[in-house]
Amino acid sequence: MNLRTKPRPTPPPPTATTAREKLPTPARLRPRDVIAVGLSGLRGRKLRAVLSALGIAIGVAAMVAVVGIGTSSEARLNEQIAKLGTNLLTVGPGTSFTGDQSPLPSDADAMVERIGPVESATATGKTRGTVRRNDRIGEGITGGIEVQAARLDLLDTIGAKLRAGRFLDPATERYPTVVLGSKAAERLGIDAPGGQVWLGGQWFTVIGLLEPVPLAPELDTSALVGWHAATEYLGFDGSPTTVYTRTAESAVESVRDVLAPTVNPKNPNEVKVSRPSDALAAQLAAKDTFNALLLGLGAVALLVGGVGVANTMVIAVLERRQEIGLRRALGAHRGQIRTQFLTEAVTLAGLGGVAGALLGGAATYGYAAVKDWPFEIPLIALAGAVAASAAVGAIAGLYPASRAARLTPTEALATS
Structure with a gap:
C-alpha cells in the first residue's frame, strides 16, 4: 500500500510586530x-x-x-521699634525764606503739651559750651560732643534709660552737674559717675551716664545740663532746639499735622517735624x-x-x-x-x-x-x-x- 505524505504547511514569514513581541523587554529601574x-x-x-x-x-x-x-x-x-513705640515725634527749627535757621519759641514744649492727644512733651536746647576731660586740653578739641540744656522729664518722654548714676532733678539742675550720653562718656574716658569734666570754663560733676538712645541718637554724643544751670553758667538763651512729643498711637498723624502751626502759627513752614521711628524703618x-x-x-x-x-x-x-x-x-x-x-x-x-x-x-x-x-x-x-x-x-x-x-x-x- 502506497502511502503518500502530506506536505507540511509553510508557516507565514514573521512580521515586524511579531519580531518586536519576541524581543525581551528592558528591565525598568x-x-x-x-x-x-x-x-x-x-x-x-x-x-x-x-x-x-x-x-x-x-x-x-x-x-x-x-x-x-x-x-x-x-x-x-x-x-526694638515695637518696644520704643512709633508715637514719638520731634519738632526742630527749620529754615527761613533767607536760608537762616528759625529758632523755636522758649515755651514751644509747653504749647505742644496743650494739644489734646499729646501725652507728654519735653525739650533740649543746644548751648555754646564745650566739654573736655580737663582744663589742659585745647578748646578746639571737643570730640564732637555737644552741650545741651535738658528738661527734667526728658528720659520719660523719649524712653531713655540710665546706665549708671541718676538724671537731673530739681535739686541738681541749678548746679554745675552733667549727665553724659553713651558715646560722650566713652570719648571722655568716663565709665562711672562721680568724676568731673571741664565744661564752659569751669568744673561740672558727672552725676549720670545714659544707655544708647535709639530714637534720639543725637543724645548719645551730648552732655546734658539743667535748664537753669545752662542759663546761669553757659549763657543759654532758653530757646529749645528740639521738642520731643509723645502722643497717642491712634493720633500720630493728626498731631503731626498740627505741630508746626502750634509751634509757629505765623510761619509753620519754618518748623521741621519728624518721626524718629521712620529712621529705624x-x-x-x-x-x-x-x-x-x-x-x-x-x-x-x-x-x-x-x-x-x-x-x-x-x-x-x-x-x-x-x-x-x-x-x-x-x-x-x-x-x-x-x-x-x-x-x-x-x-x-x-x-x-x-x-x-x-x-x-x-x-x-x-x-x-x-x-x-x-x-x-x-x-x-x-x-x-x-x-x-x-x-x-x-x-x-x-x-x-x-x-x-x-x-x-x-x-x-x-x-x-
Missing part, C-alpha cells in the same frame, strides 16, 4: 534602584564627591547665612538692599560650585566607560544611563545643599547669639536653598549624562 545606582558612583570616589559638594555647600551656606542674619537683624529692629530698607547684594554673591558661589559638579561628572563618564558599555550590553537603554548619571549629579549637589543649609544655619545662630538677636531663618529660605542646589546639580549633570547615554556598547567597551 525603580526609584530606589535609581538612587542606589546613583549613590554607588559617589561611594566609589568619596574624596572627589566631598570636594565637589563643598563648592555647592559654600554657596548655599553663604545664601542661608545672609538671609538668616538679615531676618534676625530685622526681627531685632522690629522688636529706613535702616531695614538699607539692610534689605545690602542683603540682596550679598545674596547675589552667594548665588555666584553656588553657580561656581555647579561648574565643579559638571567637571566631576564629565570625568566620571570618561572613567566609567567600561561600566557604561557593560550595562548597555546587558540591556540598559540610553534613558537608564542618562537617569543614572543625572541622579548622581543631583544627589551630589543636593547633599552639598543640605550641608550648606546646616552650615549657614549654624553661622546665623552663632552670630545672633553674639549680637543678642532673636534667631530667625525662614523655612522657605532653607527649602529654597536646597532646591536651588539640586536644580544647579541637574543643570550641571545634564551634559555629562547625555554624553554617557550616547555611547554605544562597542564604543564604551573599547579602551584606548
Whole structure:
C-alpha cells in the first residue's frame, strides 16, 4: 500500500510586530534602584564627591547665612521699634525764606503739651559750651560732643534709660552737674559717675551716664545740663532746639499735622517735624538692599560650585566607560544611563545643599547669639536653598549624562 505524505504547511514569514513581541523587554529601574545606582558612583570616589559638594555647600551656606542674619537683624529692629513705640515725634527749627535757621519759641514744649492727644512733651536746647576731660586740653578739641540744656522729664518722654548714676532733678539742675550720653562718656574716658569734666570754663560733676538712645541718637554724643544751670553758667538763651512729643498711637498723624502751626502759627513752614521711628524703618530698607547684594554673591558661589559638579561628572563618564558599555550590553537603554548619571549629579549637589543649609544655619545662630538677636531663618529660605542646589546639580549633570547615554556598547567597551 502506497502511502503518500502530506506536505507540511509553510508557516507565514514573521512580521515586524511579531519580531518586536519576541524581543525581551528592558528591565525598568525603580526609584530606589535609581538612587542606589546613583549613590554607588559617589561611594566609589568619596574624596572627589566631598570636594565637589563643598563648592555647592559654600554657596548655599553663604545664601542661608545672609538671609538668616538679615531676618534676625530685622526681627531685632522690629522688636526694638515695637518696644520704643512709633508715637514719638520731634519738632526742630527749620529754615527761613533767607536760608537762616528759625529758632523755636522758649515755651514751644509747653504749647505742644496743650494739644489734646499729646501725652507728654519735653525739650533740649543746644548751648555754646564745650566739654573736655580737663582744663589742659585745647578748646578746639571737643570730640564732637555737644552741650545741651535738658528738661527734667526728658528720659520719660523719649524712653531713655540710665546706665549708671541718676538724671537731673530739681535739686541738681541749678548746679554745675552733667549727665553724659553713651558715646560722650566713652570719648571722655568716663565709665562711672562721680568724676568731673571741664565744661564752659569751669568744673561740672558727672552725676549720670545714659544707655544708647535709639530714637534720639543725637543724645548719645551730648552732655546734658539743667535748664537753669545752662542759663546761669553757659549763657543759654532758653530757646529749645528740639521738642520731643509723645502722643497717642491712634493720633500720630493728626498731631503731626498740627505741630508746626502750634509751634509757629505765623510761619509753620519754618518748623521741621519728624518721626524718629521712620529712621529705624529706613535702616531695614538699607539692610534689605545690602542683603540682596550679598545674596547675589552667594548665588555666584553656588553657580561656581555647579561648574565643579559638571567637571566631576564629565570625568566620571570618561572613567566609567567600561561600566557604561557593560550595562548597555546587558540591556540598559540610553534613558537608564542618562537617569543614572543625572541622579548622581543631583544627589551630589543636593547633599552639598543640605550641608550648606546646616552650615549657614549654624553661622546665623552663632552670630545672633553674639549680637543678642532673636534667631530667625525662614523655612522657605532653607527649602529654597536646597532646591536651588539640586536644580544647579541637574543643570550641571545634564551634559555629562547625555554624553554617557550616547555611547554605544562597542564604543564604551573599547579602551584606548
